Amino acid sequence: MQTSSGSKLDSGRVALLLVLLGVGWYFWDSPAVWPLKLLVVMMHESGHALATLLAGGAVDRISLAANDSGACLAHLPTGLMAQVAVHSAGYVGSALAAAFLLLATFRLRLRRLVLAASCVGLAVMGVLYAGDGFTLAFCLGTALVLGLAAKYLPDGGVDTLNLSLAGLSALYVALDLRSALWNGAARSVTDAALLSHLTPVPSWGWAALWSFVSLALLGLFARWSLRAARPEGLGYTLTSSRR
Known part of the structure; x- marks a missing residue:
């Protein structure tokens, strides 16, 4: 499989990513996928929290619920652009997290380091900002699992595992933004609805913009990350790889 620039994609990694996306889509409502879905929700809320802190605001707490929902309660920074960045950081942040997982794992060869960093980051977010016992227990328990896996x-x-997390994060972004675009009831309670009250852009406009940015980021980083390399990691034998 070859890109427009002439570089070759690792067909094994591409196939595995497509399989994982298909399995995740098919079993999206299965209890077996629930812990990973909740982890992706935590990534979304952490994006809001980090953007708030970087913009000069303060995070009160993050709460997760067993129905795969989450909330980040914070004192937003002043200024329209800062608030736009905070509200946009959930979806775009999830897409960036998935993109960086791909890049760090397959191009930078930092597979264990990025998983260990995810473990530490999740534990820190849980200790500092978990708003209830369920959220704290989930963050610490999942951090332990990620650390042991690393x-x-x-x-x-x-x-x-990293490819699965990246794929599910991408699916979460796509499915949630699909609801934000086409489901009026869902759209009325999303980050896009909050931004529609601050700007002249309607909620579907923000959802469309986030969809474009998120998919573009994921596509670009996936292309960089899944190029053929020397045989390593997933155990594929590449007989025609060149550098």
């Missing part, structure tokens, strides 16, 4: 899983297992 230490003990073989390279191929770490690659597959």
Whole structure:
């Protein structure tokens, strides 16, 4: 498989990503996927929290619920652009997290480091900002699982786990933004609705913009990350790889 620039994509990694996306889509409402979905929701809310702190605001608490919903309660910074950035950071931040997982795992060869960093980041967010016992228990328990995976899983297992997290994060962005675009009831309670009250742009306009930016980021980073490389990680044998 070859890109327009002539570089070759790793067909094994591309196939695995497509399989994981298909499995995630098919089993999206299955209890087996629920912990990963809730982790992706935490990534979304953490995006809001980090953007708030970077813009000079203050985060009160983050809360997760068993029905896959979440909330980040914060004192927003002053200024329209800062508030736009904070409200946009959930979806765009989830897309960036998925993109960086791909890049760090497959191009930078930092598979264990990025998983360990996810473990530490999740634990820190839970300790500092968890608004209830359920959120704290989920953050600490999931952080422990990620830490153990980073230490003990073989390279191929770490690659597959990181690819699964990236794929589910991308699915979450796509499915949630689909609802924000086409479901009026859902759109009325989203980040896009909050921004529509601050700007002349309607909520569907913000959802469309986030969809474009998120998909563009994911596509670009996936293209960079899934180029063919020397045999490593997932165990594929590349007989025609060149540097």
